[in-house]
Amino acid sequence: MQQNMVQVNDLAKSFKRQNGETVFAVKGVSFTIGKGEIFSLLGPNGAGKTTTISMISGLLTPTRGDATIGGYSITKQPLQAKNLLGVVPQEIALYLALSARQNLEFFGKMYGLGGAELKKRVDEVLDFIDLTDRQHDKVETFSGGMKRRVNIGVGLLHRPQLIYMDEPTVGIDPQNRRRVLDTVLRLRQEMGMTVLYTSHLMEEVQEISDRVAIVDHGEIIAVGTVGELIQKIGEEDRLIFNVGAQLVPETLLKKITAEIPGVTTAEYQRHDIPEGTVTDSLEIGSGEIVVMAKRGRKALPQIIQMADEAGINVVSVSVREPDLEAVFLALTGRALRD
Ligand SMILES: Nc1ncnc2c1ncn2[C@@H]1O[C@H](COP(=O)(O)OP(=O)(O)OP(=O)(O)O)[C@@H](O)[C@H]1O
Ligand SMILES: [Mg+2]
Known part of the structure; x- marks a missing residue:
């Protein structure tokens, strides 16, 4: 029996336009994410991916519906729900003048960690993101991909059961993109973590996801494994x-x-x-x-x-x-x- 890590029920969000008109950015989406699953939201710009995730992670209040993380309601038990969630935002949020280690220590303290426990977790995270040998270098000397890995590390410090990553491979070179994708796979493999991933890049979603929800105009138009989605359209x-x-x-x-x-x-x-091509074939x-x-x-x-x-x-x-x-x-x- 597979337990659900996330359960989303009819979650909707409307915004008021400047002309007073109400528009729904998310029109009532429902889905579940199993424990240890890598689940992706795939959809074009403006589809409603970030709005959906922002509601699940407590940054936006839903207009309608609810979601649970590890059984805790995001509207009724937001603190417990958030405690299980690590967030890796798309924008890099690090102190460039501080070293990788100092950044992790700073954010660890914000999570209420300290002393030997903080040191242990920072060591663990540095090892996991493979930056132990560069830990004392200032982040401003890092490549985009290395900064991204520190950003992921910050999201891991409080050992969440669910980690949410918003387009973590945007704007980095192919080699570092590969490392980020491998990190995502290892989060599940080595830490048993559940991953909620968003991207508009079909290839990477197809590679790493157990299941995918295709989002368009604020609605989930299909959900399933890549194989199931392909079967659905009977493609050859x-x-x-x-x-x-x-x-x-x-x-x-x-x-x-x-x-x-x-x-x-x-x-x-x-x-x-x-015609005119010279070939000795x-x-x-x-x-x-x-x-x-x-x-x-x-x-x-x-x-x-x-x-x-x-x-x-x-x-x-x-x-x-x-x-x-x-x-x-x-x-x-x-x-x-x-
Ligand atoms: N604060 C807001 N006020 C008004 N409309 C908003 C607000 N936030 C989002 N929207 C609208 O909601 C829709 C969905 O936006 P959202 O950011 O969720 O899309 P997305 O799928 O994350 O797109 P992208 O791939 O570009 O990040 C868009 O039409 C957007 O303009
Ligand atoms: Mg977005």
Whole structure:
């Protein structure tokens, strides 16, 4: 039996525009996050992600609805609820003239820690964010990714059971982004923490999340594992068979579509080398068989064999599985990146 860490019931928030009109930024969202789960809110700018999280973390009072953290209501038992929550805000909130260690000590004292316990936790956190060797350097000498790791460290000092991170990889280089994502995974693995993550970056959400809620115009339009979300839209895998310069007969394409389970379409696409290109390759242009299929990997060997029987030698194969971008597009008719 999985226990819920977070339970959100019909949470809504309206704001008054300057013209007096009331608009709902969040229109009544409900979801649960299991203990030890990495749960992400994914949605475009203005979807209502930050507003939702701000209500859960006690920064905004809900217009309607409620949420519990570890069983404590955010409206009726806000102190107990907040005590279980660590927040890593998007804006870096550190003292640049202080060292990493001094920052952690400062924020630890704000949480009411002191003495040997504070020292122990600061040591632990420095080790976890892998900055023990730089702990005495001023934060102003750190890279963006290192600052981000100190910021995460601050959120961990009071050993919360749930940590909330708002777009923690924005504005940092790929290598440091990788380290932040690894840190998120280790929070769960090594500390058993529950993570609530927001991002508009489909790739990273897809990689780290156990479950994802897709948010659009203040509503959750779909929630589930990446696999479940993709299944929901019935999206197919795209299989690409490189056949070099060989010409693929129409009969082979028809046979693949008719006889292999899961296949919906099979096409031959030829990329001719533009005229005037100098090449010492024997190949004159290259071609691909492109197959759309449900559970595409299963169909691979059969397709290769069928091609072989038709005298076509498959040079290489690639499989492109459907992603959250495709899910968002199918559900909203818009691309996530717009
Ligand atoms: N204090 C406020 N007053 C009025 N409207 C607000 C306020 N805060 C947010 N909104 C509106 O609520 C909607 C949702 O905003 P929110 O910040 O939650 O989106 P988001 O999903 O976090 O977007 P982003 O990816 O850009 O951070 C937006 O239309 C925004 O303009
Ligand atoms: Mg936001």
